[in-house]
Amino acid sequence: METLMAEVNAQRPPAPAPAPAPAPAPAPSPAPPAGLQRQPSFSSFPPSRSPSSSVRNDPRKARSPHPPMLPERDDIDEAASSSRTSAHSHKLGPAMARLRSQYPADAVERHVEYILVASFDIDRGSVMENQYPAAISGDETTLAELMLPDQVHSRAQDWTIFFLHKDTTTEEEEKEARRERRRKRRRRKQGQHADQADGDDEHHAYDNTDGSDDTDGSDEEHDADGPPLVYVLNLVNTKQDNTVKRGAVVKAMAICTRHSFLHIYKPLLLLALEEYFRHPVIETLASLYNALNAMDLSLMPKLSSLESFVLHAGDAKDMFIEKFEQMIRQRKAADAERTSLSSTDSQPKRIAYSLPRDTHEFESKIYYNGIPVPVKIPSALSPESVGDYSLIKLIQTFSTPHSTQPQPFALHPHLTTSGAYTHPIIVLVNALLTQKRIIFIGHNRPSSEVAEAVLAACTLASGGVLRGFVRHAFPYTDLTKVDDLLKVPGFIAGVTNPTFSFKPEWWDVLCDLPTGRMKISNRIESASPTEGSLYFQQHGIPVSGAGSQMSSDSKGGVDSTGDNQFMETLLQSIANRHGETAIRAKWRSWVLKFTRIAAAFEETVYGASALYIGSHETDAGAYGVSGHGYVWPDDHSRLRELAANDLARQWKKKPVRALDLHHQHDKLRCLKLSHDQSAAIYLALARCVEEAGSPNASASGSEADLPSAAQHLTFANDPERRPSEKLQYEAILQLLCVIPESNTGLFYLSLGLFHPRQDVRMGVVKLLERIMDHPAGRYFWGSLGRFAKLAFFRVKREEGGPPK
Template sequence: MATDNQHVRYVLLAEFDIDKGASLKYQYPNETGTDEHVLSELMLPDGAHLRAEDWTIFCLNQTIPDLDKEQDIVANNNSKNNKDGEEKPLLYVLNLVRTKHDATARRGAHVKAMAICTRHQFLHIYKPVLLLAMEKYFENPCAEVLESLYKAVNSMDLSRMPNFSWHERQILRTSDDKSMFEEMFMEDPDKVISPTSTTGSDSMRWGGGGGASGSGEDCEDDESSRLRRGTFIDLASGREVLPSLGKDRRFFETKIEYEGIKLPIRVPLTVNDEEVGDFSLINLIRTFSPPAPQPGSPNPHHPHLDSAGPYTHPIMLLLNALLTQKRIIFLGYGHPSGEVANYVLAACALGSGCGTVLRGFTERAFPYTNLTSVDDLLKCPGFIAGVTNPTYEEHTAWWDVLCNIDTGKITVSKDIELTCPGGIHHSPYPFSSSIDSGNNNMSSNNNNNNNNNSSSSSSGSGSGADGNQQQQQQPFASLSSLGRSSTVNSLSNRVDDKAKERDVDAEFMNDVMAAVQGHYGEAHVRAKFQEYVGRFVRLAAVYEEEVYHQTKIVWPHDAEADPTGLLGRGFVFPDGMSRQKELAVYANRIEGWRQTISYRYYQKGFAWWIQNSTLSNVDVYRQVSKLKTLRNIPENEVIAILEALLQNIISDRAMIEFLSFLPQYQGGLSPLGLCLFHSSATVRRYTVELFSRLARNPTGHKFIQGMSRYQKITYERLVHEVA
């Protein structure tokens, strides 16, 4: 993004005429290629004249996803660099609607809308300049105002903005340390270095085009300037170091100069692909969470949605609908269209694990749409749309799940079907043989939940019967219901009463609600859903291996790197009963997810991940999970874990990738820090060696400093002992 100077592709102006209705007056610098009537209707939403101002977000150049086509999503961790050829890029549109009352006007007011079309997901940074441009247009309604705005926003300088890798971005977004990656913002490594640097260049990483310009103005930042800002001396090297000056390095500070006014801009650097705008996930949760004494409203049973029975928490029902690609509508009758759009964007982040785990949601999102676009909407599989027209609520065949912002109620359509999302019917094995073999493989350990057992087994049996009768017409329904009923029923007969008392999803939502009510920040709440969705896809890999005996979404096992088999691969369960319970609880949702667009994207993205990973020989997530969840790990297994990490974590890039699996809000290096107290001298020595290696990296040094005081003191003592 730092090398693309064309931040905004188009600037649009629409206005309402009492004779013509909504009309598009200007498109600058050229036409977008989208139907003008559609654009004007989107820019002037229903009820816009009832409020002085409204913000709307919608998308241009959306295409209907086609899973039968092999799509090139290699390196799609940065989707902005994708498809620069013949296909038009997906553009996000930030639209401002302004109503100014005027007694001389025919309707007593002038209603105009101005929009900018950009590829940047952080389009909310353009709100201040769009406000100024709109005011300017009301004073002087001409195309020159749009031209001036276009030139101003595209003159914004992002050349020195760091170009973070995916792993660096994950570290930054889960860290409370505002100075994380400070070294990537420095402009002269010869004068100002990181306290943990050992070489002048190896530990410095730069964004594209981020070097110093070498102009005379830069040279004015000399000795006196740095002394005025404040410096300190690093006692280890004796060299002068510039402090972070209190800047939050999760943002890049720049400016837009419009009509002589310099507007300060803070560009967020931790935005993932599926995060668009400045939505609030906390607001979504609060709106659709019932009061504590009330369990929520019952909905028609659907194996993909009601994971905890008829009173599944509404947010979990919404998350399940997103994962299994249901058609979702957010209805906000009488609400500003911008408010409705933010709920849609929050839902996209919810289902994708905040863009960290899955993708393919924003390309099916319609943050704001109206009745004129309903035909195009219904062509899109698994759309996520925001509307303000109550007519949508009456047409239950148009949607599968409706979220009413006014009432805070989530409703499942009575017309919802069990057909496969996207129309794909895929099963690598005959239903009975595949599921039976899966049952035999999974029957060694068992666990389940009482609510899931009673509701799923009874409804699952009925669904299974229907599926047998309609096997040719609805193969997906047959697979889902048969798989769920036979798998769950075989497992539920072997669970003990203590295990039945636990509901994984209910525990998760209790944890989320406690964080929301405890006024935790937006980043903390997003991290919880990121972890949940990541856990879901790893469980799906285990499920596929059990039921289908093959999977493309699990870390490959290297027999040469792990000759003893102690490291293993895949998800870590505390015990066999937990494994059986988890697979039974998630079976329906996994089957639903396996038929979606996001699943196909994840398969291909995972293959690219493995190909480009510096730690492809070791499943880091599994090893860290062992240290977090398992008790009494054998000494030889702990040694094998540390040896594997020491053999693979050598370069700075490998260190960053490794640290991205240890988010600081979960304790950072604490799981490994426990090895400092191990009874084995070999384990302690290996841990000290690993930590010492990490400490030579600026980011690793901050992780070391983030450990608990007790662990840091122990580490320092062991370093001296080893020395």
């Protein structure tokens, strides 16, 4: 026993060695956007690269005035780096491939597109005072009004956020050219050689622009709704001055950026606006513009969507530290190459690069007027996540009045899915999912509060899974924009003017921030019976969850959807101070469950669903097991919950197409399986992961037992996806996304170590070994219980192999 305990302790992941924060180096710019497919909400303006010779005489020279160098050292923290690298040099993943930067230093795009200044004139109203580097086409008055919110004169300072849609024709042409070079390079790798001379030129052009990296471009996400939005962060200050009319000067400064993490610019805006009050000249804007675009993010690796999810879901501060180490090695190799090609005889200055203290954030500095301002950029961005906000604050705002003095809602099938006393947060999410018009009102509150509530609501309904909410969001608007607002279906808007509360025809759900109450409009469009509700009624199943009278007469009505229980668990987590990350993880699980139930609903009612892609592949039994979608304990529970969820959204493909990992794991978690049934699932998971890395590997015997229609779906027989370390790396990532640490982790997989069949126990051991060897999986292994680890080493000894 002592020997086994020693082996278990030896498997604990090493504690992350402290490393100094990275310092800035040559600055990058954000990646180019996709093509525009939607009309601008308030203005459309040309690319900032357009004509202004006085602005950008030499853009490269202005981008890195302060490179990240520490002259006393020329290496990474060798003790920490070498020990970590040697300890995990066998980890899976494309370690030798060249990594891409999230924001390359030589990218065309800049961090900040425009700097705007607006002011309030007693005679002319809101006016645009200055713009840099060029004037924005469109209605400048509208922009100025957005920058100067209602009742701003009553507050010394306020923040607003709004979005713009930009004309990106020129940028799209450049991006399409890069994509074409990437496609041709991919065809050459597959043996489909084009003309050799053209191929060499294209290869050279590609290498100069994109570099050789660990992705072939397939992981790039394209937004079907149009190009990335331009996010505008605006600061407005009121300075008391008895020498001017009305005794105050009101000015606002805004930053237009493609970065959804625009909150990092707040300290810079505070400094710059104060400077502008002292020196209201265009040079003040130019200084800020150049400083922001000199920020260096080139050592920030580009993470895939699966890597981003695993990083979000975990708390380990050195998750994927290997990628940051590799980025530094690549930079040092490039520096060495430039030095060797230099003709100067002088000794070059040695530059040190340091690893991040927490890989969830990339640290850099922005030098403005000689002041180094530290900034922290999220390494993994979640879809529909814009700015800095708190889900906990939003949930508590509307939960507290409901728990102390609940008030019934007017019934609506789409919103009150648990009856008249449905929790307000569930009403809000249902309204977002069914594209209702939602207004957050904060009378006598700063506009920043309503903006944060709107952004938090978008993330709440998205859960990092669904998209499209931000494109319908107006974090702040006013009465002058009502006509434009009402043209947008399913908008989510923030206002401070109380007039909106007296116009129920303008909204479907009103969320009052000061009182913490929600109201369903009496002018909301009524919901006609759907094919789904008719289907369940014909089968004798009462549709009790969809806002019916059955659950409206009491506060403890039937909870067909399980939402009331979920909210109780969520509020308990908040009361126990589990933190923002844990709450977001729980909401992601809720949205993911909703999406899977929506897909099952469509399959039950219509016979098929566009929400679940590849169901025919997962049902073919490629690895000896079949099935897809959400798992219920019995058919009655399935039909009862489906009847209460007549909602639907979108879904997307995953790297492992022949096996629904979530479905199979849910079977292990929810159902009482026979030994043969559980054995089939354990062996399928083990074989799937093993075959992803080796075409000849087999964790569960011969393929002869599989149906002929299913054999071609396995990794070993799939011509589109050749087994490789990279494919195995991604397959394990997908499995880790199904079992986040905030949920059950490896617990249900580890139960296979106690299976009566030896081949199953050995298959689970091999699967866990590969997870242990994975850069992210080792943290899941570290959080596994000691009892399971003892079983792991016991099975290893039964096999006769030495423990790892």
